[in-house]
Amino acid sequence: MKQVFLDTSAIYAVLSSSDKFHEVAERKYITLVDSGYELWITEWVFEECVSLVWYRAGKDNGIKTAQWLLENFDLYRFDNWEIKKILDFSKERKENLSLVDFSLAYVVKKEDALAFTFDTKLKELLGALIF
Amino acid sequence: MGTNAGIKEKVISLLMEKYEKEPLKVKRFSEQIFHLLEQVKHKRTKFSSSFFTSSETQIEKASEAIREYVNGKRLRKKELLLHLARIAGMERRNQCFYEALDKFIKDLYPKGLPNKKIHRTINKQSSEDMVVYLKKGIKLGITRGGDPVWIEIDHTELKKREGLTSMIGIFSDSDPEASIKHDKLLYGQ
Numbered sequence: 202m203k204q205v206f207l208d209t210s211a212i213y214a215v216l217s218s219s220d221k222f223h224e225v226a227e228r229k230y231i232t233l234v235d236s237g238y239e240l241w242i243t244e245w246v247f248e249e250c251v252s253l254v255w256y257r258a259g260k261d262n263g264i265k266t267a268q269w270l271l272e273n274f275d276l277y278r279f280d281n282w283e284i285k286k287i288l289d290f291s292k293e294r295k296e297n298l299s300l301v302d303f304s305l306a307y308v309v310k311k312e313d314a315l316a317f318t319f320d321t322k323l324k325e326l327l328g329a330l331i332f
Numbered sequence: 333m334g335t336n337a338g339i340k341e342k343v344i345s346l347l348m349e350k351y352e353k354e355p356l357k358v359k360r361f362s363e364q365i366f367h368l369l370e371q372v373k374h375k376r377t378k379f380s381s382s383f384f385t386s387s388e389t390q391i392e393k394a395s396e397a398i399r400e401y402v403n404g405k406r407l408r409k410k411e412l413l414l415h416l417a418r419i420a421g422m423e424r425r426n427q428c429f430y431e432a433l434d435k436f437i438k439d440l441y442p443k444g445l446p447n448k449k450i451h452r453t454i455n456k457q458s459s460e461d462m463v464v465y466l467k468k469g470i471k472l473g474i475t476r477g478g479d480p481v482w483i484e485i486d487h488t489e490l491k492k493r494e495g496l497t498s499m500i501g502i503f504s505d506s507d508p509e510a511s512i513k514h515d516k517l518l519y520g521q
Contacts, residue, residue: 209511209514210511210512210514211511213510213511213514214511215499215500215501216499216500216501216502216503217501217503217504217505217510217511218501218502218503218504219504219505219506219508220505220508220509220510220511221508221509221511222511222512223501225349225352225353226511227500227501228352229352230500231425231497232423232425234467234468234493234496234497235420235425235465235466235467235468235493236420236423236465237465237468240496249514249518252518253510253514253517253518254503256517256518257505257507257510257517258503258505259503262502262503265499265502266499269495269498269499272495273492273495273496299515299519302515319511319512320512321512324345325345329344331345
């Protein structure tokens with residue numbers, strides 16, 4: 202079964218009903234759920250996404266989101282050697298992306314997985330590996 | 333990735349988004365682009381064991397039959413399942429698809445689903461070539477020629493689906509671009 206890594210933009214667009222990507226995000230997300238993909242998040246996306254919800258939609262929603270992610274998604278944890286590789290990868294690349302985005306690109310390439318994101322720069326970096 | 337490759341991927345990405353949102357509009361615009369995008373999608377999804385390919389004509393026919401079934405027309409079980417498999421296999425599920433699937437399950441189990449995994453044989457003469465995920469928790473074994481062989485309904489997986497979809501649209505944000513602006517919102521750039 203193919204792994205799909207969700208990034209913060211995709212998760213937030215699924216959660217926020219007023220987001221301009223909500224409709225597309227919901228449709229794609231349901232397709233992921235119903236077509237048998239393995240849904241993954243990295244520990245850094247988990248932290249970033251929960252922080253964003255906490256900051257934008259309040260602590261209660263932040264906690265609910267954290268519990269939902271932990272109960273329903275596989276969590277990818279980075280070893281120290283992988284963090285070093287991610288830093289090297291970030292150093293080599295010219296794109297203006299955050300460390301979390303580079304880490305996601307790194308793991309998607311490493312696992313030969315797909316990414317679900319609305320981030321244009323991340324999409325460009327990952328090319329065909331986008332769901 | 334070189335600049336040209338980057339631009340090419342960006343164009344494909346943008347076209348794929350349009351194709352996934354409004355396939356018929358893209359088809360009306362250009363049949364050639366539509367079929368190329370279908371091929372791109374096939375390449376991206378061919379890894380899935382659930383992949384059951386159908387042509388656009390088969391999809392249209394299946395959608396029409398499913399709509400009629402939802403509106404009360406009777407359909408043979410095998411025929412309905414094949415139509416559902418065509419739509420699910422090409423990841424083109426819509427509201428009507430889900431209504432038809434719910435109706436089918438209700439007809440099959442009028443008193444409600446039992447709390448266990450159910451495996452029902454539909455055709456004893458054949459064995460499945462592939463498995464189509466109708467939705468999380470409901471799988472269909474089917475031959476390459478489109479003959480449904482068995483259906484499996486997994487209560488635990490259906491519960492998991494409820495969990496996975498329970499947070500959709502749970503709150504709203506005053507900024508409709510918060511999803512793509514999250515770096516700026518969190519880190520200031």
